Amino acid sequence: MPKTSNKIPRNDSVTAAVAKPGSDQSGRALLTRHPDNPILTAAHWPYEVNAVFNPGAVRLPNGETLLLCRVEDCAGHSHFSVARSDNGVTDWRIDPEPTLVPDSTTSPTEEWGIEDPRIVWLEELDRYAVVYTGYGRHGPSVSLALTEDFKTFERLGQVLPPEDKDAALLPHRVTGRWAMIHRPVPNVDGKHIWMSFSDDLQHWGKRTLVLKARRGGWWDATKIGLSTPLIETPEGWLMVYHGVRSTVSGSVYRIGLALLDADDPTRCLLRGTEWILGPQTDYERIGDVPNIVFANGYTIDDDRDTVRFYYGAADTSLALATGSIRAMVDWLVSHSVPVDFGTA
Numbered sequence: 359m360p361k362t363s364n365k366i367p368r369n370d371s372v373t374a375a376v377a378k379p380g381s382d383q384s385g386r387a388l389l390t391r392h393p394d395n396p397i398l399t400a401a402h403w404p405y406e407v408n409a410v411f412n413p414g415a416v417r418l419p420n421g422e423t424l425l426l427c428r429v430e431d432c433a434g435h436s437h438f439s440v441a442r443s444d445n446g447v448t449d450w451r452i453d454p455e456p457t458l459v460p461d462s463t464t465s466p467t468e469e470w471g472i473e474d475p476r477i478v479w480l481e482e483l484d485r486y487a488v489v490y491t492g493y494g495r496h497g498p499s500v501s502l503a504l505t506e507d508f509k510t511f512e513r514l515g516q517v518l519p520p521e522d523k524d525a526a527l528l529p530h531r532v533t534g535r536w537a538m539i540h541r542p543v544p545n546v547d548g549k550h551i552w553m554s555f556s557d558d559l560q561h562w563g564k565r566t567l568v569l570k571a572r573r574g575g576w577w578d579a580t581k582i583g584l585s586t587p588l589i590e591t592p593e594g595w596l597m598v599y600h601g602v603r604s605t606v607s608g609s610v611y612r613i614g615l616a617l618l619d620a621d622d623p624t625r626c627l628l629r630g631t632e633w634i635l636g637p638q639t640d641y642e643r644i645g646d647v648p649n650i651v652f653a654n655g656y657t658i659d660d661d662r663d664t665v666r667f668y669y670g671a672a673d674t675s676l677a678l679a680t681g682s683i684r685a686m687v688d689w690l691v692s693h694s695v696p697v698d699f700g701t702a
């Protein structure tokens with residue numbers, strides 16, 4: 359029995375209850391914000407910090423929700439702290455000290471902090487993989503650590519060189535190789551989502567373009583990147599991704615959906631037209647970086663359909679929004695555009 363299987367079974371009764379092709383349901387109706395948002399802030403922390411946001415998330419075998427939170431100290435550098443809760447909403451038990459700090463032995467890779475952890479249970483290794491952004495003088499890069507208990511970590515160090523970020527492993531091998539979704543940051547031709555492959559989790563190649571940022575007035579026109587780790591459904595891999603639009607007042611970060619082929623996840627089958635979550639409330643609009651919703655962690659309830667997105671709001675606090683995986687897949691079927699890398 360895996361500790362955390364993210365494979366979603368088909369559930370026809372749920373399918374029947376949600377929007378059908380042709381429905382005019384908005385993408386923004388798919389997620390419900392928790393009324394007590396933000397559920398975690400710097401004020402909850404047992405030591406002085408500036409901000410708590412962008413957590414990785416996992417449901418442990420004992421039912422506990424574990425968040426590996428990005429915590430920004432008062433020097434501006436981030437580390438990770440574990441917060442645990444029985445109901446995933448209240449009564450968080452927060453590690454009294456930072457749980458994972460930048461690795462000084464790999465300096466300068468992580469010299470300015472570690473950010474945005476994405477957690478996946480690797481059944482083959484019987485451990486969780488934490489893929490995160492290391493931030494240093496050469497720009498962001500992708501680092502990997504393995505853990506059983508979120509107390510001790512085996513650090514594999516930098517696995518993708520700068521500039522690269524927004525990365526997560528797929529939970530199992532695809533045609534014999536580990537697969538990593540990530541977002542290189544080139545100087546030319548835009549910031550798009552790619553996938554790379556590896557035999558040993560350390561050396562990555564066979565880089566393949568998965569989805570491009572759109573252009574012009576689209577909500578995801580300036581750049582895109584992975585949000586949470588992929589969600590495996592009978593229809594394919596549901597990809598929650600963030601899209602950024604530049605405006606005269608700065609960037610707006612929103613979240614949308616795409617569906618990748620089950621057997622060949624480098625093939626994008628569907629891409630949603632509208633975003634499903636964007637900055638709307640005060641805690642999403644006002645903060646250190648205004649107009650940001652940024653999700654890199656989710657958990658799935660016992661019904662195998664209800665998904666909880668734990669997301670960062672305005673790079674300041676941590677909020678929760680809940681939805682149905684089946685409804686998101688059905689919405690994509692009725693609200694998508696043909697994918698010629700989706701740049702139309």
Ligand code: BMA
Binds near residue numbers: 473474611670673
């Ligand atoms: C992205 C990441 C996130 C951050 C977002 C908005 O590039 O660095 O950690 O939340 O920008 O500032």
